[in-house]
Amino acid sequence: MPRYCFVNGRYLAHRDGAVHIEDRGYQFADGVYEVIPVHQGRMIDATAHLNRLDYSLAELRIAAPMARRPLEIVIRQLIDRNGLTNGLVYMQVTRGVAPRDHKFPKHTDSALVITTKQTKPVAASLLAQGASVVTRPDIRWQRRDIKSISLLPNILAKQDATEQGAYEAWLVDEKGLVTEGSSTNAWIVTAGRDGKPVEIVTRPRSHDILGGITRQAVLALAKEQNLRLAERGFTVDEALAAEEAFLTSSSAFVLPVTRIDGKPVGSGKPGPLTQRLREIYLQYADHTE
Numbered sequence: 001m002p003r004y005c006f007v008n009g010r011y012l013a014h015r016d017g018a019v020h021i022e023d024r025g026y027q028f029a030d031g032v033y034e035v036i037p038v039h040q041g042r043m044i045d046a047t048a049h050l051n052r053l054d055y056s057l058a059e060l061r062i063a064a065p066m067a068r069r070p071l072e073i074v075i076r077q078l079i080d081r082n083g084l085t086n087g088l089v090y091m092q093v094t095r096g097v098a099p100r101d102h103k104f105p106k107h108t109d110s111a112l113v114i115t116t117k118q119t120k121p122v123a124a125s126l127l128a129q130g131a132s133v134v135t136r137p138d139i140r141w142q143r144r145d146i147k148s149i150s151l152l153p154n155i156l157a158k159q160d161a162t163e164q165g166a167y168e169a170w171l172v173d174e175k176g177l178v179t180e181g182s183s184t185n186a187w188i189v190t191a192g193r194d195g196k197p198v199e200i201v202t203r204p205r206s207h208d209i210l211g212g213i214t215r216q217a218v219l220a221l222a223k224e225q226n227l228r229l230a231e232r233g234f235t236v237d238e239a240l241a242a243e244e245a246f247l248t249s250s251s252a253f254v255l256p257v258t259r260i261d262g263k264p265v266g267s268g269k270p271g272p273l274t275q276r277l278r279e280i281y282l283q284y285a286d287h288t289e
């Protein structure tokens with residue numbers, strides 16, 4: 001089955017998809033992206049992802065390349081043409097093609113590329129063992145809430161993690177608090193010792209983290225279950241002393257984290273609350289678009 005992409009108004013064979021050498025995304029990383037998960041042929045939280053795309057574009061004063069409704073139709077068509085059942089829709093919008101100059105070009109249309117990718121489910125062995133993470137200083141810019149295509153610090157951190165045999169890098173700010181992973185949000189479940197209740201903890205939304213759409217869904221689902229939630233920062237030591245840890249993203253959904261910098265979290269095994277949240281999220285994913 002041929003695979004298609006969508007480039008500036010045209011469906012093309014994936015291998016023929018190309019952008020101009022003076023695209024500002026290529027020259028300056030002057031653009032944003034969005035990733036929508038597709039589960040059993042249906043998008044998960046499409047509206048929230050498209051809202052975040054609009055937010056990223058507005059924050060950088062890049063014009064939306066298409067109105068919402070036609071954009072939704074193109075995405076749906078690409079999913080159907082590519083027979084995508086489980087995977088990701090990748091969308092990238094840049095400020096467009098113009099002679100290289102730092103200033104915004106005056107009369108340039110923004111450029112849009114959409115691709116899809118079929119992915120395998122998270123390996124059963126990874127789910128059973130849980131993921132390892134390593135910690136790295138968060139050296140990113142101060143607007144991490146914008147889903148910018150400028151990802152050098154993220155890819156360097158992920159590469160470090162990979163070379164250490166870990167799944168993800170958790171990024172730590174100058175105060176010693178975990179911001180998030182290189183491409184995931186970070187969570188812990190605190191030990192309910194000394195009369196304190198068990199609490200699910202993740203960093204609050206601000207300019208310091210990307211407001212993950214999976215994060216938002218998991219918070220809402222946990223609230224529905226009357227679980228105790230705290231949106232606050234946590235240190236690596238607090239994470240190591242926690243009962244459980246996990247990460248969330250559009251590609252991993254809810255994934256247990258069982259080792260941080262080679263040390264076990266809690267029992268060193270995926271925690272029961274994490275597993276429950278994963279199941280609840282999967283049920284939710286079965287019913288959204």
Ligand code: PLP
Nearest residue numbers: 183184185210212213214249250
């Ligand atoms: N944080 C960062 C830095 C990311 O790049 C991502 C996803 O790409 C996430 C968090 C998770 O966001 P979402 O749940 O919307 O995939």
